[in-house]
Amino acid sequence: MSTMNVETPAAIPGTSNLTKLALVALLVLALVAPFGFYPIFLMKALCFALFAAAFNLLLGYGGLLSFGHAAFFGGAAYIAAHVVKVLGWPPELGLIAGTAVAAVMGLLIGWLAIRRQGIYFAMVTLALAQMIYFVALEAKFTHGEDGIQAVPRGKFLGLLDLSDTNTMYYFVLVIFALAFWLIYRTINSPFGQVLKAIRENEPRAISLGYRVDHYKLLAFTLSAALAGLAGSMKALVFQLASLTDVDWRMSGQVVLMTLVGGVGTVFGPLVGAFILVTMENYLAQFGSWVTVIQGLIFVICVLTFRKGIVGEIAELIRRTKGERSSGGGGGH
């Protein structure tokens, strides 16, 4: 499974600084964004960006295509909504509960799914996620087609009133930034390097003495937990957890976001999530045409645009840098 990815920009000398620069620029942009954009839209985009980044951790760096990440996103949304609304827990505990349950689900589903590879892995995750969907459809606490509505946002640590949209935005932004930092650190850690090694050549990683299954399972669990965090956050932002969140189409959507932005790039999932959330906003009035257009984007991406937007940009930078250094007589 060596072609399902793009090299990370960090692997090129000099681009690591570029990545840091982009991180700072994005942070500044995110801080002032509520003055120019509708905060609910921004929060939705941030939730999906985290969801996609979590998914990308698994596909882009572990080479594992999960087609069932909606189970963690939606499952956690239900848990967070339930404990906040019915049990009256504060929002921070709601997020923790959602994330924890998603992590446990990830551990179980991952434990089963890593027994198969490639296409079968994708089908197993899809099927197990569908099982979660049916559980959500039939369980009492999820309220079937209605979902859990009117979830109170509550007060963070009893101090910050999150029902204020701007406060909520910065709350979401901080959590997103922390989670994204965690993903960034994971990618660049020794653990992340081993994951990439497994992605590139699994038998080789085994022969080097790595317990490949442990790495895969840990990556799967971490990815599921972070997807759960995104889902719990989404439940608080929209004050709603519904069947849409656990549907297989949601799993497809996060795949598409990552693919459009660039599989295996740091910023790709963010870019992809923003583009698709924006698109959905503008196309909402056209009903099922959104599905058709998403399908078209899938087809176009697979046929002609496999590196995604960020992947193509990174390629461009790499090429111009390569030209410059070879033009300068191999300066370094």
Next chain:
Amino acid sequence: MIPLLNIPTQILFGQLLLGLINGSFYALLSLGLAVIFGLLNIINFAHGALYMMGAFGAWLMLEYLGIGYWPALILSPLLVGAFGVLLEKAFLHRIYKLDHLYGLLLTFGLALIIEGLFRNYYGVSGQAYDAVPDLLKGGYNLGFMFLPIYRGWVVVASLIICFGTWFAIERTKLGSYLRAATENPKLVQAFGINVPRMITLTYGFGVALAAMAGVLAAPIYHVSPLMGSDIIIVVFAVVVIGGMGSIVGAVVSGFGLGLIEGMTKVFYPEASNTVIFVVMAIVLLVKPAGLFGKAA
């Protein structure tokens, strides 16, 4: 009527028959998936959407052209199969050299497009298809249960189709080419056989199987744009359980799981939607390669 484990026999056998019918569709669809995967190395996510197209084909022919059940049973799979050939020519053949996962993503995109278009024109509620020919109407009282003829016909028809496919692939000259090309396409090409055309036609054939299942399903279920995505994920689980190595495996696990699902409806209805996934989880624990699969 003799109750068995406190379940009236009528209900028990009624559900078993329903299970057999669902199993027929699982078998036909996983058979098509297995045939396609064997040669193309692609998991056809669009299989459910094409099954739905088959059902819609029959419905549209009746609605606008007045074409009845029997012609539709042949025409609809032919048309949808031809559409499959177009899909292969236009899209799939471009990605054979890439990682198999891209095939899944591409056909997923195609499934979204097809389903979205049908939803756009026909909504999600579904249409009734009442064109069962007189020959298949009514039913027999077998004493222990009532057997509607059409339902019996679906089981028989799908067994015939499955057997025909098995025979064509395992016992004919053409089938031997196909099996050879599955093992080693380059070598078969070197013997002067047009492998790319064979791949295209194989995809068309697998798609036609799905469409035929769709026509068979049309009088039983509502013809709805969502009928494909409802069934395809279950079929994926069936494929994981059976393994995609053999035709017999696909058929046996299709029918078997349909029966298990039917039984679950009798004894523990709450779990009937999830039982196949639970079976899949158990199979993954006990025999990760699938019941009929070779070790990956």
